[in-house]
Amino acid sequence: MFELRHIDKVYNPGTVHETCLFRDFSLRIQTHSFVSVVGSNGSGKTSLLNILCGSIPVDGGTILMDGRDITQMREFRRYARIGRVYQNPAMGTCGSMTILENLSMADNKGKRYGLTAGTNRRRMEDYRAMLAPLGLGLEDKLGVQVAALSGGQRQTLALLMATMTPLDFLILDEHTAALDPKTAEIVMLLTDRIVREKKLTTLMVTHNLRHAVAYGDRIIMMHEGHVVLDKAGEEKKQLQVEDLLGLFNSISIECGN
Numbered sequence: 210m211f212e213l214r215h216i217d218k219v220y221n222p223g224t225v226h227e228t229c230l231f232r233d234f235s236l237r238i239q240t241h242s243f244v245s246v247v248g249s250n251g252s253g254k255t256s257l258l259n260i261l262c263g264s265i266p267v268d269g270g271t272i273l274m275d276g277r278d279i280t281q282m283r284e285f286r287r288y289a290r291i292g293r294v295y296q297n298p299a300m301g302t303c304g305s306m307t308i309l310e311n312l313s314m315a316d317n318k319g320k321r322y323g324l325t326a327g328t329n330r331r332r333m334e335d336y337r338a339m340l341a342p343l344g345l346g347l348e349d350k351l352g353v354q355v356a357a358l359s360g361g362q363r364q365t366l367a368l369l370m371a372t373m374t375p376l377d378f379l380i381l382d383e384h385t386a387a388l389d390p391k392t393a394e395i396v397m398l399l400t401d402r403i404v405r406e407k408k409l410t411t412l413m414v415t416h417n418l419r420h421a422v423a424y425g426d427r428i429i430m431m432h433e434g435h436v437v438l439d440k441a442g443e444e445k446k447q448l449q450v451e452d453l454l455g456l457f458n459s460i461s462i463e464c465g466n
Contacts, residue, residue, distance in 0.1 A: 210275055211238040211261055211378065211410065217269035218256060218434075230256055230434045234270070242441075243404050243411040243425035247418060247453065249460070252431040254414040258380050261412070263287045275377075289319055292371035292409075294364070296383040301367025304356030308347060308366065311355055312336050315370035339369060343399065361392030368396060372403050379404065381413035385420065393417070397424060418450045428453075432460055 218231040230253050238244055248254050259265045260272065263284035272280045279287060294301055302311050309330075316332060333351060340348040345362050355363060364384060372379060381400065385393035401424055404411050415421050421428055428445050430438035430453065438456060440448055 210240045210273075211412070212236070212273040213257075213260070213270065214273065215270040216260065216267050216272075218260065218265075219268050222268075231267075232434065234434060236429075236436065238410060238412060240275075240410050241408050242427055243401075243409075244413065244427045244429060245421035245425045246412060246414045246429045246431060247416070247421050248431035249457070251433070253434045254431055255382060257431070258293075258382055258412065258414060261287075261378075262291060262293060262380060290376050291378045291380060292376045293380040293382065294368050294371050294384040296386045298360050298363035298367055298387065301371060302355045302363055305354065307352050307354055308340075308358075309333065309336065309351040311366060311370060312339075312351075312373070315373045318374045343395065345395070359392075361388050361395070364388060364392075365396055365399060368399060368403070372407060372409070376407075377410060379409040379411040381411065381415075383414055383416060386416060393420075400424070418453045421453070422448055422450055430456060 213234060213236045216231045216234040218229075218234075220226075220228045220230060234253075236257075246254050246257065256265065260267055263279070263282060263286075267280065270280075271278055274287070274290070303314070306314070313332070336351060337348040343365055345365060347358075347362060347366065350358075355366065358366070364387070368384065384400070385396050388396060397420055400413075403409070411425070413421075413425065426445060427441035428438070428448060429436055437460070438453075
């Protein structure tokens, strides 16, 4: 379980650009839940992910992972239990390395490195079996440099790499935003399958309201560092895209847009 308690976060403190994003912000993400987070630009969605992962520090409050205080824990140590997929496919893969080398690198996450080969060719058939059901032809391109792949192929690879080793938490930072609609659907179906099979506690930031409604068991809408909508279980199942659009519009009108 992830829990934020009374979080404060101020950007550019003491300057004319000072912005208080979070003030006494609290949120609990239950174990094995799949939470979609939506909201306008600047609402705090990505900052929320960065705070959980340790990419940015907080100015006050406590961050808990399964009851353990990780507020001061370094980012790389948190990633021992967290997998993250970014909006830009290039951030989750190494373009100058082959598919085989990328998968081998992800396969060795958390393991000791020595003077041995970085790629485990005995795992090649396992990698092919992992890639074949995607229908993207990646199983026949293990020797191809990742930079030569399409954005969709690369993002699919990034998702697989992020979840290859045992982990508890999956962070998805608008991971379908840069993809065409067909590929986005493939990635979302794969995401849903992985989350279910591995029983991952998942937090997905997305601008795709249809995906937010269709996937997961809880939805949160944020605005200016506050949660303005929080639906789970049956309430979430009954939610429609039009309901989210209506709330977006009402907030926009209140803000003078």
